[in-house]
Amino acid sequence: MKEFEVLVTGRMMPLVMEQLESRFTLHKLQEAADRDAFLAEVGPRIKAVATGGHVRTDGALLSRLPNVGIVANFGVGYDSVDAGWAGQHGVVVTNTPDVLTEEVADTCLGLLLMTVRELSASERYLRAGRWEKDGPYPLTHNTLRGKTVGILALGRIGKAIATRCEAFGLTVVYHGRSEQKGVPYRYYPTLVGMAQASDILISVAPGGQDTFHIIDAEVLRALGPKGVLINIGRGTVVDEGALINALQNKVIAGAGLDVFEKEPHVPPELIAMDHVVLLPHVGSASHHTRNLMGQLVVDNIVSFLSGKGPITPVAETPWPPKR
Template identity: 40%
Template sequence: MKPQLLVLHGLTEGHRAQLAQTLDLIYAPTPAERAAAVAEHGARVQIVLTIGATGLTAAEMDAMPQLSLVCALGAGYENIDVAHAQQRGVVVATGAGTNEDCVADHAMGLLLAAVRGIVHHDRLTRDGVWRDVLPLPPNVSGRRLGLLGLGGIGRKIARRAEGFDIEIGYHNRSPRRDVAYRYFDQLRDLAEWADFLVVATPGGPATRHLVNAEVLQALGPRGTLVNIARGSVVDTAALAAALREGRLGAAGLDVYESEPRPPAELIGLPNVVLTPHVAGWSPEAVQRSVDQFVANVEGHLAGRGPVAPV
């Protein structure tokens, strides 16, 4: 008999078919379907597949007495109640590492688009505006990039930035011994040093509004903020005010506090580039994530443990 899997995030038919080869799949990607599935099938669910933003609550876990494994499809797991899972003896695992290249690519794309004004210039060009009446957009190359977080994704971004002859600095909870990048023990000091600040740190209460008005002020009117991590890390109201008042140069955001609704405070600003939380999404990255979920399940059921435990 196949183990019972509850899926709480959207998957393609092909990926659902891949999982159905070894698992009895209940597919509930919407809130209404999720509530109904937990109520109807919770008693026999053994494995849950979710994402960090969707998560899994303590109450939902308690409605699943046979639950033994919860997996996040991506690297984030901020809304999975890990402490309660551990109390229950439920293993939590992730898709860490599967979409790092994709996210790093997107971060550089947002940085280039924001600094060079690519989206704004595209719109002006379609309206017949020529370059003679436009201010010159600055270089990206040869400048300073500060990374808030130097985990797997942060390091991939740094490697790409090095290709643009960009100097790298970073802020972590503690310095890394395996890199030569400049370490800043205070985020404000990093922002003051940097031309560009890229947010690549996990979400959750510990990092909420780390990028606040003070940090944005330190980044300054020629600075650019890029966020491909979690919307909660950036104070949206402070960011909107800094951009409107010319105290920050530009921003490129893939994530927002208002998700899935767009950030209303930023919509009308020409110096902002917005994408709908797709930095980690590509056919290649999603396939790697699904494959790693399968590996997590296989390791867990075989007694070896998942390949990417929390």
């Protein structure tokens, strides 16, 4: 299959690079000294693109690749790819669902426990020598006992989180674009309504224009002064300015965040707060899971270019294409 030429838009894990280089003629956009000249030369020959959230793969880029057939995205979220443009121009977009579901759900429950039980703060207390000097860490005001968790976006990962929450004895409710059949959890048609009914709001929502800042000041007020926000989905879903204000003024009790609006930048106001747990976007960050994700990127490209079609096309670019 060396007759096919593939473009990589940015840094990719060795597993992906090695396999693509062994099968195809590989071009690395990030190494081009003159991007425009590079695309003018190789663009018409590109049949597939491997990309990730670190690079915007939009219509402006894809239009320089008139013969591209597939964009394989590393990650379940693909808001950095203009899937709408791709669908309108006959280009299929794939992502990496399922293989990271359990890892992200595990991370979410760890983040939830760290936030509600102040485990990060209590560890810092111990490491600072305060246990011996000042006595036991103060009793935490919050607990998981008797709480209701509201999940925003009950997809694959949301359902895996819900299952784990049930095992912890939590009541689960959810909000999404529509009510799902066969789901044993109560559905709330509005996010504000679900926030009012929840003690803990967990966001698994993807990024993009449709979800931008949907967790805003009104939602945080509805969550209330004992409420906790956990975001394991995309940082752009939360209005960070409103969140900082809510945390500083005790509109909500705390937050656990694995994602941020302008990664890798984290607002210093969040870093300064003890009642906030911050992780550097590590939801799926194990060798085991990232290798599975990388392999799925490769497998999607190989399957498509061999004429078998994509393995995991996204909703905007179904396969076979709708006529």
